Amino acid sequence: MLKMYAKFIADFFGKKKQLNKLKEELNELIVECDRMLDTNTDKLDYSFLEEVADVSNMIEQLKYLYNDREIDDRVLQIRKEKNERTLERIEELEGDSY
Numbered sequence: 705m706l707k708m709y710a711k712f713i714a715d716f717f718g719k720k721k722q723l724n725k726l727k728e729e730l731n732e733l734i735v736e737c738d739r740m741l742d743t744n745t746d747k748l749d750y751s752f753l754e755e756v757a758d759v760s761n762m763i764e765q766l767k768y769l770y771n772d773r774e775i776d777d778r779v780l781q782i783r784k785e786k787n788e789r790t791l792e793r794i795e796e797l798e799g800d801s802y
Contacts, residue, residue, distance in 0.1 A: 710765045732755045739752075
């Protein structure tokens with residue numbers, strides 16, 4: 705059902721508008737992150753989750769608009785590579801502390 709919504713909305717607005725909308729939603733998520741840092745809370749409240757949902761929806765629409773059937777696999781591979789690099793940095797940092 706969500707994919708059907710994403711396709712309809714994405715087709716209606718198109719790539720350019722949805723890329724701009726993604727920027728808007730990312731900015732709103734940044735504001736929520738700042739608010740959470742300022743209030744020093746561990747609770748993921750509705751406002752924060754709403755912005756995460758908005759960004760997720762926009763990403764889903766753009767994946768459809770760019771018609772890349774392999775995008776999930778490609779993104780998963782890049783995520784894996786980035787996690788491995790971060791783990792290497794953590795190992796280096798731990799080595800520096802001894």
